[in-house]
Amino acid sequence: MDLKVENGCIKEDKGLGWGKSLPVQSVQEIVRNGYQSVPERYIQEIKDRPSSISSESLQASLQIPIIDFSLLAKGDEHETRKLDLACKEWGFFQIRNHGVQVKILQKMKAAMAAFFELPLMEKKKYAMGANDLEGYGQAYVVSEEQKLDWCDLVALKTLPLEQRNLNFWPLNLPGFKEAVEEYSIEVQKVAEEINANLSILMGMERDGLKRYQGELKQLMRMNYYPPCSSPDLVVGVSPHSDGGSLTVLLQDDDIIGLQIKHKGEWIPVKPIPNALVVNIGDAIEIMSNGVYKSIEHRAITNEKKARISAAAFAHVDDELEIGPLDSMVDDPHRPPMYKKIKYIDYIRQVLARKMDGKAHTDLVKIQT
Numbered sequence: 001m002d003l004k005v006e007n008g009c010i011k012e013d014k015g016l017g018w019g020k021s022l023p024v025q026s027v028q029e030i031v032r033n034g035y036q037s038v039p040e041r042y043i044q045e046i047k048d049r050p051s052s053i054s055s056e057s058l059q060a061s062l063q064i065p066i067i068d069f070s071l072l073a074k075g076d077e078h079e080t081r082k083l084d085l086a087c088k089e090w091g092f093f094q095i096r097n098h099g100v101q102v103k104i105l106q107k108m109k110a111a112m113a114a115f116f117e118l119p120l121m122e123k124k125k126y127a128m129g130a131n132d133l134e135g136y137g138q139a140y141v142v143s144e145e146q147k148l149d150w151c152d153l154v155a156l157k158t159l160p161l162e163q164r165n166l167n168f169w170p171l172n173l174p175g176f177k178e179a180v181e182e183y184s185i186e187v188q189k190v191a192e193e194i195n196a197n198l199s200i201l202m203g204m205e206r207d208g209l210k211r212y213q214g215e216l217k218q219l220m221r222m223n224y225y226p227p228c229s230s231p232d233l234v235v236g237v238s239p240h241s242d243g244g245s246l247t248v249l250l251q252d253d254d255i256i257g258l259q260i261k262h263k264g265e266w267i268p269v270k271p272i273p274n275a276l277v278v279n280i281g282d283a284i285e286i287m288s289n290g291v292y293k294s295i296e297h298r299a300i301t302n303e304k305k306a307r308i309s310a311a312a313f314a315h316v317d318d319e320l321e322i323g324p325l326d327s328m329v330d331d332p333h334r335p336p337m338y339k340k341i342k343y344i345d346y347i348r349q350v351l352a353r354k355m356d357g358k359a360h361t362d363l364v365k366i367q368t
C-alpha cells in the first residue's frame with residue numbers, strides 16, 4: 001500500500017477504489033458477548049429512531065407493486081405498464097415468478113447464515129481493507145462521531161467472474177462459493193431482463209441500456225442484522241438510496257425489516273415468500289432524467305430474531321459518464337435535470353458522506 005505524508009500525518013493513498021469505511025466493532029459480537037443496554041454509539045437521535053408501524057403504513061404496504069416477472073419476460077404489455085408505474089411512483093417493487101429456483105435462494109440464504117455464524121477470528125480473515133469497501137465489516141462509517149448501524153456485512157464483487165477478489169471469499173466454508181456464484185448469475189439475468197424492459201419504456205431498443213451502460217458489474221452486499229433489545233432506539237441500516245443502476249434484494253421470508261420512504265412516510269416492505277425485491281438506483285434515476293425514482297430506504301431490527309439479506313447491486317463501469325439519456329431529454333419540455341458525471345466520481349461522493357437521509361441524487365441535480 002502506498003503511504004503519503006500530508007499535513008504532517010501519514011495518509012493512505014486513495015488513488016484506487018470507491019472509498020473507505022473506518023473499522024468498527026462487530027455488532028453480532030456485541031450481542032454474542034451479552035450487553036446490559038444498547039451502546040451509546042448505536043442509539044439514534046430521537047428524530048431518526050424508528051417509530052412503530054402505523055396501520056396506515058401497513059395499509060400502504062399492500063400497495064407496493066408486485067410484478068409477475070414471467071409475464072414481463074414475455075413482453076406482456078399490461079405487466080410492462082405496471083413496471084413503468086412501479087418505477088415512477090414507488091421506485092420499489094417485488095417480483096414473483098422470477099425464474100430463480102427456490103433451491104438456489106435457499107442455498108444462498110444458508111451460505112450467508114453459515115458465514116455469519118463463523119467465529120469472529122475466522123470472519124476477520126476477510127476483513128475490509130483500508131482503501132475499499134469489499135470484505136467483512138461495516139459500511140459508511142466516515143467519522144468517529146457518527147451513529148452506527150446495528151448491522152454487520154460482507155460485500156463481495158461477484159460479477160463479472162474475473163473481477164472477483166477471492167481472497168475476500170471464505171473458500172473453506174463448504175458450499176459458500178458455489179451458492180453465491182450460482183445465485184449471483186441468476187439474479188443478474190433478472191436485472192438484465194428488467195433493464196431490457198426499462199430500455200423499451202425509455203424509448204430505446206431492448207438493448208439500449210446495455211449498450212449505454214456496458215456489461216453490468218455486480219456487488220453483493222450481505223447484511224446481518226442481529227436482534228436488538230431496544231429496536232426502537234437503533235436502525236439496521238440508515239436511510240439511503242442505492243448508488244448503482246438496479247438493486248435486487250433477497251430478504252428473509254418471515255421477518256419484516258426493510259422500509260421505504262413513500263410520500264413522506266416509512267412503509268414496510270412485507271416479505272412475500274421466495275419473491276425478490278427490486279429497486280431503482282441513482283444511476284437509473286439520473287439516466288431516466290428523474291422519471292424513475294431512486295427511493296430512500298432503511299432497515300429496522302427486532303428483539304427476537306437476526307435478519308439476513310443479500311443486496312445485489314448492478315453497477316455501471318467506473319469510467320462511464322452518466323447523465324440523462326437523449327431519449328429522456330426533450331428541451332424545452334423536459335430539459336436535463338441532472339449534471340453529467342463520471343460514475344466513479346459520483347460513487348465516491350456518495351460513499352464519502354454519512355448517509356444522511358437525503359437521496360444522493362441531490363448531489364447532481366441541476367437547481368432550477
Ligand code: OGA
Binds near residue numbers: 221223249297
Ligand atoms: C442495502 C439495503 C436493505 C435490507 O443493503 O443497500 O438497503 O433490507 N438493505 O437489508
Ligand code: NI
Binds near residue numbers: 240241242297311
Ligand atoms: Ni439499499
